Amino acid sequence: MIYLKWTSSELASLELDALSALYTEVDDDGWVQREVGVCSQGLVVHQLTPTTNRPGWFGLARLSRLMLNSNVTKMEFEAFWSAGRDAR
Numbered sequence: 001m002i003y004l005k006w007t008s009s010e011l012a013s014l015e016l017d018a019l020s021a022l023y024t025e026v027d028d029d030g031w032v033q034r035e036v037g038v039c040s041q042g043l044v045v046h047q048l049t050p051t052t053n054r055p056g057w058f059g060l061a062r063l064s065r066l067m068l069n070s071n072v073t074k075m076e077f078e079a080f081w082s083a084g085r086d087a088r
Helices: 074-087
Strands: 002-006 021-026 032-038 044-048
Touching: 002 074, 021 074, 032 074, 044 074
Parallel strands: none
Antiparallel strands: 002 021, 021 032, 032 044
């Protein structure tokens, strides 16, 4: 898996009011598997798993292989994922 952090300078559709960063878990084929949105206070405010109809399909195009270089660790992603799950 590949772990990516997106900020408003990298993702134009990221709403600054609610999210300051979006973390995604992407498989080796470029399909997003999970995503976690974090606010400026470091709290998880968004958590999404893909539908079962198509692996990793959120209605967006699959990420290009050129984009598939982790810029965060699995441990960092999992910490936010667990925080969001525990907050439910």
